[in-house]
Amino acid sequence: MYTNLNRIRADIEMLSTFNDSDGEGLTRFSLTKADRGARNYLKNALEKLDLKVYEDAAGSLIGRLEGSEPLAPTILIGSHFDSVRNGGHFDGPAGVVMALEIMRVLKAKDIKLRHSVEFVAMIEEEGGRFGAGVFGSRAMTGQVTYEDLVKHKDEAGISMAEAFEAFGFDPKKIGEAARKPESIKAFIELHIEQGPVLEHEKIDVGIVESIVGIREFRVIIKGRPDHAGTTPMTLRKDALCAAAEVISALPKYASRAEEGTVATVGVLEVKPGAANIIPGKVEFTVDIRSRHASAIQIVQDEIEKKLNDLANLNGIQFEIEMLLSVKPVAIDAEVIKCFKGQADQNQFSYKMMNSGAGHDAMIMASIAPSGLIFVPSKDGRSHCKEEWTDYDALQKGIELICHSIIELGR
Numbered sequence: 001m002y003t004n005l006n007r008i009r010a011d012i013e014m015l016s017t018f019n020d021s022d023g024e025g026l027t028r029f030s031l032t033k034a035d036r037g038a039r040n041y042l043k044n045a046l047e048k049l050d051l052k053v054y055e056d057a058a059g060s061l062i063g064r065l066e067g068s069e070p071l072a073p074t075i076l077i078g079s080h081f082d083s084v085r086n087g088g089h090f091d092g093p094a095g096v097v098m099a100l101e102i103m104r105v106l107k108a109k110d111i112k113l114r115h116s117v118e119f120v121a122m123i124e125e126e127g128g129r130f131g132a133g134v135f136g137s138r139a140m141t142g143q144v145t146y147e148d149l150v151k152h153k154d155e156a157g158i159s160m161a162e163a164f165e166a167f168g169f170d171p172k173k174i175g176e177a178a179r180k181p182e183s184i185k186a187f188i189e190l191h192i193e194q195g196p197v198l199e200h201e202k203i204d205v206g207i208v209e210s211i212v213g214i215r216e217f218r219v220i221i222k223g224r225p226d227h228a229g230t231t232p233m234t235l236r237k238d239a240l241c242a243a244a245e246v247i248s249a250l251p252k253y254a255s256r257a258e259e260g261t262v263a264t265v266g267v268l269e270v271k272p273g274a275a276n277i278i279p280g281k282v283e284f285t286v287d288i289r290s291r292h293a294s295a296i297q298i299v300q301d302e303i304e305k306k307l308n309d310l311a312n313l314n315g316i317q318f319e320i321e322m323l324l325s326v327k328p329v330a331i332d333a334e335v336i337k338c339f340k341g342q343a344d345q346n347q348f349s350y351k352m353m354n355s356g357a358g359h360d361a362m363i364m365a366s367i368a369p370s371g372l373i374f375v376p377s378k379d380g381r382s383h384c385k386e387e388w389t390d391y392d393a394l395q396k397g398i399e400l401i402c403h404s405i406i407e408l409g410r
Contacts, residue, residue, distance in 0.1 A: 002105045003399050009391045011097040014041055015081065016089040025086040025385030029129035029154075031059065031163040038081050042121055045100055049107045051119070058139030058177035059169060063119035065106055067409065073185035074116045075409055076368075077102060077401070080125030080136060080360060087126075088387020090192045090394075094375065096121045098190040098398045105402055113409030115185050125360055130160045131285075133216070133324050137363035142178035146171055184368035186335060186408055189361040190397050191372065192389050196380030198351065204396045206353040206374030207339045211362040212260075212289045213328035215296045218321040219246070219307070223314075225272055225280030240270055240279035242310045242318075246303060247284065253302040254288070261290035262356070263299050285323070289356060293327050329362040332369035335408075339371060342403040348396055371404070373397050 018037035021027035028034040039061055046053045046063035053063045064074075079095025099119040106117065122136025130152040138144050149161035149171045161171040193199075198206050223239035247265050254263040267285040288299045307318045343350045353374060355362075361372040375397035378388040 001395065001399050002109065002402050003101050003395055004104075005391055005395050007104065008097055008101055008395055008398065011045075011100060012089060012093060012391070012394075015093045015097070021086050025387075026083045026089050027085050027087070027128075028081065028083045029085075030082045030123040030135070031129070031167045035082065035123065036167075039121075042081070042096065042100065046103070046119060049103055051103065055169075056140070056177045057169065057173045057175070058136050058144065059123045059164070059167070060136045060140065060177070061119075061121040063103060065103060065117045067113045067116040069114050070116060072115050073183055074118050075185050075405060076118050076120050076187045076364070077189075077405060078120035078122065079189050079191060080122040082123050082126055082128060084126045084128050084383050086385060087383050088381070088385065090377075090387055090389045091194065091382055092125060092191075094192055094389060094394055095190040097394075098401060101398050102402045102405055106405075111406060113406065115409045117405060117409060122360055127324075129154045130163075131323055132160060134326070134358060134360055134363050137360035139174060139177040140179050141363055141367050142175070143363075144174055144177070146174055149174060179367065181367040184364075186332070187361060187364035187368050187370045188335070188401055188405065189359060189370070189372050190401055191359055191374060192382060192387070193353075193374040193377045194357050194380070194382035195377060197353070198374060198376035199378065199380065201351065202349075203351045203376075204348040204393070205343065205350045205400055207336060207343070207350050208355050208361075208372035208374060209331050209336060209352050210291065211329045211331070211355040211359060211365075211372070212291055212357075213293050213296055214324060214326045214358045215288045215300060215322075216285060216324040217300075218283060218285050218323060219243070219303070220319045220321065221282045221307075222317040223280050223282075224278070226278045228276045228278055231278060236278055237315050238278050239282040239316060242307075242314060242316045243268070243282040243284055245310060246306050249302070249306060250286070250299075253299045256302070257290065257295040257298040259290050259292045259295040260356075261288070261295040261299060263288045289358075291328050291354065326358065326362055329365045329370075331361070331365070331371060335369050335371035335404075338404050338407055339373065339400065342400055342407065346400060346403060348400055373401055
């Protein structure tokens, strides 16, 4: 193999030390002390390879290896290095370590490519701090504005714009992160599967052929906070009761839409939040995913119809704030062909797969051919401290992409 198992293990384990969760999995939110530590570790590793190292206006760390034709479109490889709260050590970092290891191989073996290759480590893919998921890739595809940075805030009320400035970036330059489609030959990402299929079927890698569409929004319901003991049931405007009717109906809406559609409420806030006060305001998030955009729209339409019915019946008010909307994505056929060819040549077993999770590759696909490789997840666990991928299994995915990059780069 071109790649080195010991280096891969060391990178994963070192990145795991930049962690704000005190041993309960990995918590590394964007633009924090843990982010700075991981960023500096990666930056130092890239500088040792004598690459051109810089950060774009969206906080993505980039290391460029110049090809023989610098003006030819560039191949981007990487993933994200932020995490969910108390998540695992592989979701995101596995793809970043992939890119770092491939850069080491290209340099150590003095492999000459026509196309330049760039290591890319993005932030806020999970939206863990600011609720602004797949942020780095959205900025790279020109989908983020300064107004977005002002709008998105963390639990402490700090806006993304303020956090960027405190971290040393100029938030008003966010538009400079956008890349021109003609400047990119391909974006290639590796990720853990986050499901049990590859491990269960004892398959080396998953070659992703499509990624679900995702729509995420916040529902805000306003009722009236009144005394819990003196207000008759017939005269209440209970925001939580209205929210409960919508939330409990979600499984039915998703099932009606079919096409493998799923819907989730992951955040729920009740205000004023006292046992003896009728809830006057409730906010909750809705995450809808499907292979078909029409199915996502069906679920949203059902939610809005239910909210309108409740408003007419109970006098509550509501609004919907869109957080993320990404259409289903088909992975580039030529990239898939390259993956298949290299899997055969290197005798790696593979399975064609669909991704039920969102990834930066689905955003980058809007401006460049994109590819996504899965490696097995132990017991299918992810977004928890039990998340694990065996290092030799990770190495096979990295090795496959390494050979694919050499083919694409030449």
